[in-house]
Amino acid sequence: MSDNSTTTYMNSYLLLIFFACLTVRWCVSINSYSGAGKPPMYGDYEAQRHWMEVTFNLPVQKWYQNSSDNDLQYWGLDYPPLTAYHSWLCGYVADKINPDWVALQSSRGYESDTHKLFMRYTVMIVDVILYLPAILLFYLFAIKGKTIGERLFLTSIVLLYPGLILIDHGHFQYNNASLGLTVFAVTFVSLGHDLWGSFFFVCALNYKQMELYHSVPFFCFLLGKCIKSSEENGLWKLIKIGSVVVLTFGLCWLPFLRDTDVALQVLRRLFPFGRGLFEDKVSNIWCVLDVLFKLKRNIAQDHLVLLSLATTIMCLLPSAFHLLLNPTIEKFKYSLVNCSLVFFLFSYQVHEKSILIPALSVCLVFHNQPFLASWFLLISTFSMFPLLMKDDLVLPYFALTLLFITAVVFYLVLFEHQSTSTFLILLGMLSVCGSVSISTVAVTIPAPPRYPDIYPVLISGYSCGHFLFFLLYFYYAQLSCEFDGNDTKSNKQAKLKVPKKKQKYQHKKKGKKRD
Template sequence: MENWSLVSICVLFGLTARWAVSLNSYSGAGKPPMFGDYEAQRHWQEVTYNLPVHEWYFNTTDNNLNYWGLDYPPLTAYHSLLCAHVAKLINPDWVELHASRGHESYGHKLFMRATVLVADLLIYIPAVVLYSFYLSEGSNKKKVCTVLCILLYPGLILIDYGHFQYNSISLGLALWGVVVLGLGWDVLGSLAFVLSLNYKQMELYHSLPFFCYLLGKCFKQGLAGRGLFLLVKIAVTVLVTFALCWLPFLSDPGQILQVVHRLFPVGRGLFEDKVANTWCSLNVLIKIKTILSTDTQLYFSGGTSLAPLLSCVSIPLFDTLTISGFPTYKACRGLYFYHRYTSTVRDGI
């Protein structure tokens, strides 16, 4: 009981830090024509609520992709649609097509901040607590400290609460995958991670550890027996989940290609003007933009993205006796935020 009281205090500390950050301003506030990340999230709600699904990722008269066009996977769009329905009930002006562009009001900002907080409470924070107490090692005091440290991680708080993001959803779903894999529920773990991947394509950075851990477990059980059955169950789960997430787009191959094109806009290069990243900083010292061609830049960025990931996949592939051989959350969480600014695969903002 004492431990759970301490966990409750940790959660309250985490929530307090989050809300304190949300009281401050954000990049792009009051600055037309783009108005920052706040307007991006609001605009996606406007688009998904007012336009049919087949127009969400296409450039049309009602959907200018140069103005915060959708470039996250379908689950993000569905989440935006859900938030839009709630926003419509509170104040229809918040999601009115065209007329709501650039809308900034105290009430709507409070609503947007609240949607991030609700996502944390429903998905991310419960996963953190369960991971810390049931999968991490050490004394109860150390586990409580783990909860506190994770919940106070500044990178996630600043991005989600300082700039109107929902990284806690994709990271939370991935962490749920780690938790249920640790409990031996491999199919549910696969389902959770596929959902996280269909929420943000940045979860591709976590995909190799998941894949190698599950594949290693199948090998361990024997691909001529139980291992093969497990492999089939996981494969079916992954395919069915992907199919359900992409169902509205499956009737037209052109729709699928357009969504993929929006998710992986490599044509924008390393130096897109909406994103400040490591490459832009490095270019001040070494003129990468001038020295290397666009294609070479992409290959170089891809290689530097893949290299650190390869270092954390050998353990889950060959050590499947315990979840301690699965470093996805601890090792790759930091990689996520590093590559958030270095990868050519943008996350849409």
Template sequence: MRQLRKNKFVSLFRSSPLNDFLVPFRKAQNQWVARYIIIVFALIVRCAVGIGPYSGENTPPMYGDFEAQRHWMEITTHLPIGKWYYFDLQYWGLDYPPLTAFHSWLLGKIGSLIDSSWFALNVSRGLETPDLKSYMRITALFSELALYIPAVILFTRWMGRYYNNASTIDQTIIAAAILYQPALIIIDHGHFQYNSVMLGFSLLALVNLLYDNFCVAAILFTLSISFKQMALYYAPIFFFYLLRICLRSPRTHSVCILRFVSVGCSVIATLFLEFLPFVVFGGIGQIKQCLIRLFPFERGLFEDKVSNFWCATNIFIKYKSIFSTSQLKTIALVFTLIGIAPSCGLICFKPRKELLPWCLASCSMAFYLFSFQVHEKSILLPWMPITLLLNEVDSDVISMVCWFFNAALFSMWPLLKRDGLIIQYAVLGILSNWLMGNLSWIRKALRAIKLPVHYRNLATPVLPHNLFWRVIIVGSYIAAIGLQIVEFVFDPPKSLPHLWIIGNVEISFCSFALFWIWCNYRMFTLAVDDSKLKTE
């Protein structure tokens, strides 16, 4: 595999605390110590977040996502497989794909060996003992350690070798910058979920695409969808890329029927093996029941206030009172198809590996903005490929990506506040920006007013060079900080109890929409610049 870029790598984190911590290992021939350090520190940060509260703590009768995950371990370890998707749907009925069910079964079995009362059928509901909470937190840690963290390191390694010419230590620094982003940390280890499994499978699938392991990539991405159906946000890009590679190889310009059949059979075989136990022990109706549980369209266009197009514009257009659920499904589908068209068309007609993270970011962001039934945590879907853009050797890209990170964290504020994760929200936000050097402007400001601070070069520019984006980013930060100050000082009017949440939605949506537009622009700019796209 030939190298894609010939220019010298320039580290955009060279003056950041993250670089200061890891640069002493630069001369080492093997960087395993540096990787060990960033992984251990990543786990320590996650453990610290896990000490705090979680979704639904001490809030009967439904509790929250923590109880949902525990309850799935309860039903999968005590009920026959044919009843998993039918049991007590008014409580926390299983509504994720088969791989989540098997994951819950495995963790439930292991946990039952430690203390069987944690998952006792019907009598363990709402259980919140310290040992159970510790066990659940540990399962989230090991799930991420097994899949997502290795996937990040593998991706940055490929980018360093074949795209941006980054040295091994610079690859480690970029991987650390990705791993210390707060959105996934605070959702999986604070709020409590297992999103890292889905994201890990998707990222491993992407890595295998980069290495031309097409069947392995297809299997891994199928596993990702089979863990959480939201991974479908990435499906169009994987589909069109594999379709184009199979039907017209960029190298030979010939149709590769064997590859096409192999990829198709890999997907079918994976799905067959996953659903086989349900069909054998519950009949063919299990597949229909599973699909009904996975796509609950009866819930409507949206439930909670989320920073997407429909919720943001609902203050002007009352969609639910104007259109039926069936009509809203069709309208949302049309908008989503229009939104994903640019990225799907580009990756189909120009199937370049360098474009994959950009197209995944654009496509998943369009799903988040326009699709039916989006949740606050769904921002993690576009968040994952956008973190991969930290591998780009372009300060403007890094600045825009950092803006997105902050907007994503801010968009989840209403959810995190409800969970009691206020301290975690603030500390993680400050920590991640400080590590990447985004707070270096403070030192510059102190020097400007003649305070005796140690001189050092600034790290990655906080703002891009373009004046328009500077104004947008500064304006969004002022609006977000102002809203949070107002929210802490004043209660919302009784006639408008959700006013502050709506303000959060509007600021976040405008930021996401503008970032999506910019992402599409840069995606096509990169595609046109053939000097950066030299080979497959």
């Protein structure tokens, strides 16, 4: 195929992916959203609208402060400055269209068809500007060893991940902003542009503090590269990266740094330990153990904070140190999966929607682990099913799950030539069938009055067991991955499978490498 034909083919397929993904998102957005018609607090939709109201009408120093005009008990702003600036921008545009949408106090609980259309457009625009381009760039430029057709197909599968679409375009949030910034960061460091990668990751962290889930791999990978460099080059590299990080943080926080009390209040809002160990029935260790032992009732909050901190650190250390000593791109991406999953399973104050952060990490190793990755992404969506049921998003959940499974099957048939263990395939199929069956029963058969939370508890336990299995598997993937995934041969050999017979691996000849 000539270069012109390849370019034309690629551009046509990119446009098809772009419009298909937007169409799917728009179909989900016409459904209900979090807290629709449910006063007095409504839901996340109202939280995002209220932040637009507060940031547009009040001075910057008052955004995180409790006052008569800003009751922090009513969806007080609790995300970092970039989220607040984004809310201000949306509030500014909303005021130009209809001032009633962001009128101070009187706009609480505002609901209308035109306002819903506006709010849905704001999420779609973030997808168009950040998330879709980030995934496209990652799969077109940051991975090697795949044909252009395979990379485009991988892009379309990742962009059809049901969990993110249902939460952002159904439930209503802007996770696509922080996740898109993170993908840009991973793409740039994969291509050797560590300063740009550092900039984008700091921006992601300053949009949502949950991006701390990814901070340990970024820190260890970049520090490991500096240590591996020659003494002078490594030190100079470390100084440049540190300068970018400090400068970017400083610019994001500049309006709040003029007053120490204001800055401290922002930090208190970002890390509200008083909310408890977890919220609702999240699919992590503490929620599952709480069913058996009632952790919240029997252990003091301070002790729970220390327990979760110690457990998280212990489970993080092997991945972190291994990456620090072996700072290759492939290990970095697996460490993103492992560290974010450890945070989700063991850290303090976890939301069910936080599973989207490990899910994004898994999306970035989909090309190496298509079967395991797709299995994880389906279970992660299933783990949020109680929330989706509450938001009347059951039909989009089943439709997107079926669409995603269909796309994955086509990819595995057309492109995946690596043999996967029959046992793993059967286990994965039974697992997904189990999740679909539980979802169907939860929708069709009411919970018994004596056990009203039986379905959320069952779903959280079922999902948590899977996440522990995936953590062990991806830990093995990181520790056993010997090659950097930036070249064709290593990309093939980095794929893991459970072989029927032990095989001897031949070592690659030494050659020039570039992280």
